[in-house]
Amino acid sequence: MEKQHHFTGQDPLKQLLFKNIQAILQENPFVQSILPAFEQIMEFAQVIIEQLEESGQSPLVSCQCGCSYCCHSQVKIIPIEALLIYTYVKRTFNDIEISDLKKRILFFSNLTRGKTFEQRFSMKQALPCIFLKSEQCCIYQARPSICRSWNSLAQSACITAYNSKNSQAEIESSPARDYVYGSARELFEMITRQQALQAQTLHMHQAIDDCFNNPDPLTQWSRGIDIFHIRPRM
Ligand code: SF4
Ligand code: SF4
Numbered sequence: 001m002e003k004q005h006h007f008t009g010q011d012p013l014k015q016l017l018f019k020n021i022q023a024i025l026q027e028n029p030f031v032q033s034i035l036p037a038f039e040q041i042m043e044f045a046q047v048i049i050e051q052l053e054e055s056g057q058s059p060l061v062s063c064q065c066g067c068s069y070c071c072h073s074q075v076k077i078i079p080i081e082a083l084l085i086y087t088y089v090k091r092t093f094n095d096i097e098i099s100d101l102k103k104r105i106l107f108f109s110n111l112t113r114g115k116t117f118e119q120r121f122s123m124k125q126a127l128p129c130i131f132l133k134s135e136q137c138c139i140y141q142a143r144p145s146i147c148r149s150w151n152s153l154a155q156s157a158c159i160t161a162y163n164s165k166n167s168q169a170e171i172e173s174s175p176a177r178d179y180v181y182g183s184a185r186e187l188f189e190m191i192t193r194q195q196a197l198q199a200q201t202l203h204m205h206q207a208i209d210d211c212f213n214n215p216d217p218l219t220q221w222s223r224g225i226d227i228f229h230i231r232p233r234m
Pocket of ligand 1: 064158
């Protein structure tokens, strides 16, 4: 029998999001509904953001297609996001694109293995995200919540940070995006834990590699099997 999910917090946004998630999860068995639930809630979060920005309650951001200074860092995701990205890749990439992606994962792994955060930061210009192609995200529709929430009010600040050796460079951003997408992600982490499934935060390139190395990652994960290998802390 599938486990019940519950949320007892007082945050009105999280209550609203949770109600919507629950409604989607009740439509089908968990394994069939969890990824559509994540996709639909991310779309719902985007509508909330657009309304806040159009009404002037949240500042407009400088982010636009083809701007990718922020896509040169190690992205951390939760298992649901890894499974959603993997499913999207399997559905939309051809054999050559999958082969290229596997090469980029290997390149990324070889270059970052055993490195400290500061060492990896200093290599950022040589380390584009595994999904960055021609300065565009090739999994845009399935990109993780951290990429949806990351934003800047001034592209010039991102360029300065990109060219800087300072890993703590400040970039002024819109808190609304962080709050809305972050709230959605927290709820999915909570639901995953309530379902007693693997829920740890993962490095994206490693998590996608783990999916490729499993014949049916979504089914196995949803049965409680630890399909993601937790590497030593870097
Ligand atoms: S966060 Fe900065 S680098 Fe990333 S898309 Fe926005 S403006 Fe461009
Ligand atoms: S997943 Fe897409 S948006 Fe996120 S860092 Fe990679 S290329 Fe950029």
